[in-house]
Amino acid sequence: MIKISLFIILAQLISAQNLENANTSPIHILGTINKIEPPTQLDTLFNPLWVKDLGLLLPCKNIKIPKSASRLPNAPRDYRNGTHRGIDFFANWGTEVRAVTKGFVIRADHNYKEYPADFRVKML
Structure with a gap:
């Protein structure tokens, strides 16, 4: 009984494949593939x-x-609303750091905590 049921199911599956249907034929599917131009590479290096x-x-x-x-700056991040807002410089421990211009040091470690909004308003 199982063999007969399996045969009937397979026969129905095979007969359901109508090669005369233009929308399901291999020619139709392969004939509609369009070549896509590769995306242009964005500048990933800083000048x-x-x-x-x-x-x-x-x-x-x-x-x-x-x-x-x-x-x-503007590199994607998982924090700070998804945008990196600085430049990551790599130097050895003990390297002297100087201010690039007048301002505030906001981060100089790995345990960064966001400044409150009122402090940022005062900085402006």
């Missing part, structure tokens, strides 16, 4: 010439600006 005329100092002598876009 120091972009900021040459800003007159800012680098925070550490002899430490280069990172070239990876993920280390620069």
Whole structure:
């Protein structure tokens, strides 16, 4: 009985495949594939010439600006509403750090806690 039922089910599945239907034929499916142009690659490297005329100092002598876009402002992040707002410089422990211009140091460690909104308003 099981063999007969299985045969009937398979026969129905096979007969359901109507190759005469233009929408289900392999020719129709393969004939509608369109070639897609690869996306243009965005600039992922920082060019120091972009900021040459800003007159800012680098925070550490002899430490280069990172070239990876993920280390620069506007890189995507899982925190701070999804946007990186700084530049990540990599230096050895004990490297002297200087201010690039007048302002406030907001973060210099791995245990960052968000400043309250009223403090940020006062900074403006």
